[in-house]
Amino acid sequence: MEKIILTGDRPTGKLHLGHYVGSLKRRVELQNSGEFDRIFIMIADAQALTDNFDNPDKIRDNIIEVALDYLSAGLDPSKVNIFIQSQVEALTELTFYYMNLVTVSRLERNPTVKAEIQLRNFETSIPAGFFTYPVSQTSDITAFKATVVPVGEDQLPMIEQAREIVRKFNSLYGETLVEPEAFIPQNSVCSRLPGTDGKAKMSKSLGNCIYLSDPQDEVKKKVMSMFTDPGHLQVSDPGKIEGNTVFTYLDAFCHDEDFAEFCPDYKNLEEMKDHYRRGGLGDVKVKRFLINVLEKELAPIRARRAEYEKDIPAVYEILKKGTEAAKAAANATLADVKAAMRINYFDDAALIQGQQEKYNQK
Helix, strand or coil: CCCCEEEECCCCCCEEHHHHHHHHHHHHHHHCCCCCCEEEEEEEEHHHHHCCCCHHHHHHHHHHHHHHHHHCCCCCCCCCEEEEHHHHHHHHHHHHHHHHCCCCCCHHHCHHHHHHHHHHHCCCCHHHHHHHHHHHHHHHHHHHCCCECCHHHHHHHHHHHHHHHHHHHHHHHHHCCCCEECCCCCCCHHHCCCCCCCCCCCCCCCCCEEECCCCCHHHHHHHHHHCCCCCCCCCCCCCCCCCCCCHHHHHHHHHHHHHHHCHHHHHHHHHHHHHHCCCCCCCCHHHHHHHHHHHHHHHHHHHHHHHHHHCCCCCHHHHHHHHHHHHHHHHHHHHHHHHHCCCHHHHHHHHHHHHHHHHHCC
């Protein structure tokens, strides 16, 4: 069996450092590992419309932003297929068929769906498209016969529901669909990077994001205003590492070699943390180190983005080619599904011949 990855993002805004450490950087590593036969990266515009149905221009404008972020982060169109979800029609048809394999009560029990409904204040009026998001996601995963789906821990209930639907389909119609496995980031810090204000999650509406496309001076400004230990008032005061956003970001981004380059007073992050805990290390020094660490990571991304921005039609051509490849793969799966369900009427020569023979006997 081929090893295939499906992953992607909703185009509701530019991608930030949370996206980068949580999934995007790992996608580039997987792309370059040579371990996978095919990789599909989806810009999930149709799913984004389930809770942005009144503002389609927001989705339309952000598709190119997400594509630029993908390419600037290092995704290679010669190694992966970057595609736009809504342009692959087979995904919609598969979703329709899969809806018969899951109950309303099961969807209501999905922890991820429940949390997202509460977050968006949909309790009293849930759009049907949003409610059936897990079914749509199952369509996305199975259409490309994905064996691996990189997700954060908060998305595990979605993958489990997809596995349930696959098992139900295969039990009814025969072994047709591939049951996917979830791929979880090994670094727990990377699974959910906090906002610069210390909030649990980066959010555009909260203004606590550092975007991949932020210029150098903007990154510096955001880091210098970053939440630390409110009890660490003087340099001499002992400081807390837990809940200190600056050190959380260093856990996610810095390496031992960064100290030799930017902060030779310490050999590694543990030495810096120990000094901060004892007292005698100021927040400004730690933040300046983080600025250098982030700039080392973001400068090449920023440079690649500047090159891609010079030829936006070429970026759309990349999306078009990726979407064509996605269409071909999804259409093949759809054909398998319809054959298994015995609704491939025009392709079933035995059906047509059998019907003819039945009427010949009259």
